[in-house]
Amino acid sequence: MAIKSGFVAIMGRPNVGKSTLLNIILNNKVAIVTAKAQTTRNRIKGFYNDKESQIVFMDTPGIHKSHHEMGKFMNKVALSTTKATDVILFLAPVNERIGDNDRYIIKALQEREIPIILVVTKIDLVSKGDLMVKIAEWEKIHQFTVIIPISALKHQNIDELLTLLKGHLIEGPQYYPDDMLTDQPEKFLIREIIREKILLLTEEEIPYSVAILIDKFEDKQQLLKIMASICVERDSQKGIIIGKQGQLIKQIGTQARLELEQILGTKIFLELFVKVFYKWRDKPSIIARLGYNKESY
Structure with missing residues (x-):
């Protein structure tokens, strides 16, 4: 038909x-x-x-x-x-x-x-x-x-x-299979869900200068192990994301993990770190490393 x-x-x-x-x-x-x-x-x-x-x-x-x-x-x-x-x-x-x-x-x-x-x-x-x-x-x-x-x-x-x-x-033609919702890989989805939680939980200063880097991705039986870096532009932003006694980064990780488990249908171990890349939004090489390049579109 x-x-x-x-x-x-x-x-x-x-x-x-x-x-x-x-x-x-x-x-x-x-x-x-x-x-x-x-x-x-x-x-x-x-x-x-x-x-x-x-x-x-x-x-x-x-x-x-x-x-x-x-x-x-x-x-x-x-x-x-x-x-x-x-x-x-x-x-x-x-x-x-x-x-x-x-x-x-x-x-x-x-x-x-x-x-x-x-x-x-x-x-x-x-x-x-x-x-x-x-x-x-x-x-x-x-x-x-x-x-x-x-x-x-x-x-x-x-x-x-x-x-x-x-x-x-x-x-x-039918370009994609019926059971396919998006062409984005799992790593993209993981980065985006982590970034979403940061946008929702932080103040105005943070959202536009944050990006996510997947450092380790191990798909084991019934467990997905992820290590990811939250990349910011200034040391002060690093402190904000970590939060008092590490409470905010823990909250970001918990919310992201729970949603990813629901979406991906598997148990997830998620560990987050914060790295500072000074003025990364003005550096094409770092922009590309963070997943924003001509291959993205």
Whole structure:
């Protein structure tokens, strides 16, 4: 039986709900989610399957004004994703103003001769009148292929969004097996879950200057042994992550281990250390060593 298949890029500035939408559509966690901007750093593929279609979603980093080499890498990942996609979903929260960053992204996307669907998110937070006002504002900025309002957390219009996407796909191959949710390896998932716990448990200073390095990975019978380094840019950040009498790093490790055990379905021994790489976000060689390089997208 022939199916429809294709690639859909999820775009937008930081912290507009791209990863949340992907996880909701797949009914599984394939991308980490926090309330802090720039949570996603790599392009993450997630695969939606039903009897009539396969949609390969590509969650991208939030495009932003970059001050480091790391930020330039993230923007490059996001924009390069659109070169090999069939449809672009541009996400914009209904309760936030349209800013220069939004306009910059739209201008960049106009070069792509493919459908651009505006997904107005978080509609459960405003009245219908306010929603109509926001849609009218967007219509003045760009002529989108279609505009659809959704609430991912309330599951409003998610099925309608999927139906809309299928209408823009053509008959094609099944690119990935039915039982595959993402193409990211286990080590990537482990790094991301550890980083998520750090983002959730630390203050504003830490999130953007932290990365995870897997030092040891032993897959033994019924036990996965992991040693990982939490990499920061300054000695003061190292002290913050370790915490008073090592309490914070212990909490990070416990939360990460419990979630990874649930996701991977095995017992895990996780040991965490903290290393300082001074100004690593401006050093391409260290960025690549930490898993952020051209092989990532």
